Amino acid sequence: MVEFYGVLGEKLGHSLSPRIHNMIFEEIGVEGAYRLFEVPREKVEEFVSAMKLLKIKGVSVTIPYKSIIMKHLDVISPEAEKIGAVNTIALDGEELHGYNTDYFGFGHLIETNKVELEGKTVVVLGNGGVTKAVLQYLKDNKVNKIYIVSRTPENAKGIKEDNLEIISYNQLKNISGEVLINATPIGMFPNEDACPIEDEIISKYDTIVDLIYNPSKTILMSKSEALGKKVVGGLNMLIGQGVRQQEIWQKRRIDEQVIKDIYEILNREFS
16 A cells, blocks of 8 residues: 655755655655645645645655644654754654654764764854754754854844854854854755855865755865865755654664665765
């Protein structure tokens, strides 16, 4: 019997999620169908009801619904509650449970690429849904100082934490650190020629992490390599969080080799 899954978002034309999840289905022997669910903001609550009615077993959640979806779910997992965002919904009986696997995916990316965080100063570009998971992971891994760079820092004035500061892009030139993470879509297909920061900013960091996965090497990554920086792309995170979603939906562990196999295939395609 075919099980139904999909990804919920506002604009999904270039989503890689169906490809990844269909590859996982094949790897683990599940007969599943994974579809794109493009839903306007005013119809999100109706979509949640439709999930129950149509027995859609699992849904990935992407921009811009990771936070607003939470109020429509029956149960929120502790990690999603802590992060303040949901990127995974699982149908459990008649209840919809919300989880966040971005945290796991980002952790997998950091660990696989041996990026050192403890005691470091880390700068994160962007303040969207994925940043919340990144921020929680950074806190849990004992970074010394976190800067979040936002186009609208005034909207985050209520955030008060000792080692966290929200700054504007203009203030970037006044700071430096060890790790810089791009959590914005700047440089992503089809706008591959864009770069969120200049060379003079890149030069202030040892490691550049770009969470964009398409293309596999962004302009930011190319510039950083030319400046002799350690460079990490986002494909491993996307696959890692997708495998974790399947673990939740299938209620079973999936071998680490599945992530490696899918990464090798997709990395060749995007290179």
